């Protein structure tokens with residue numbers, strides 16, 4: 001997968017050089033290119049924003065600068081097919097594991113994190129005639145810029161790419177992974193030492209009885225989900241629980 005990010009804060013994307021995404025880049029599984037939007041300005045102050053038509057607070061990012069930048073990114077990928085443009089915004093489609101899976105199947109993502117009040121609408125309207133466009137929200141709050149959202153989306157997508165997660169970290173039983181049972185939150189996890197600050201481990205986990213352990217984990221996940229995200233319970237398919245139990 002190729003990922004391009006156009007931003008006025010390239011240093012904000014430094015975390016893409018470390019950990020999971022960093023290793024995937026070294027291995028060649030991911031080709032990540034970060035571009036400074038100001039490269040495509042032509043004035044002395046490298047201006048990327050201007051006052052909003054219709055008045056109102058804040059500034060809007062200029063369409064001409066974004067257009068030149070995205071055209072340059074497009075030109076650098078001639079023959080690689082059209083990318084999907086991903087614009088993090090509070091007014092976008094909620095980013096979920098399902099959308100992460102959808103984006104992980106794309107060969108090329110171009111991220112356009114905005115600052116200020118956003119990007120002139122005509123940029124998205126123009127690119128939507130040539131590229132797939134995903135306006136994506138990572139949550140119901142307003143950030144000063146979309147760069148943090150690019151880090152979140154990139155990590156959630158990268159870990160789904162083949163070979164990116166080591167054997168130790170498996171996403172097979174991910175919370176939110178498509179599939180009725182897996183829409184539960186993760187239950188509690190434990191590791192050595194067996195006693196820590198006078199706290200032991202739930203007996204069932206030491207029993208070696210895999211069926212009982214799986215049922216206990218399912219029940220704990222259900223309990224946690226009911227407490228923190230009852231909305232996810234409604235999406236579960238009871239038949240999947242029976243199937244899960246029958247497989248124990």
Ligand SMILES: COc1cc(COC(=O)c2cn[nH]c2)cc(-c2cccnc2)c1
Pocket residue numbers: 087088089090114115116117118119136137138139140141142143144145146147149
């Ligand atoms: C593309 O337009 C944007 C993008 C962003 C940055 O992304 C987020 O905040 C976000 C992404 N998921 N959840 C939050 C911020 C605004 C904005 C809106 C109103 C006032 N101030 C700023 C507009």
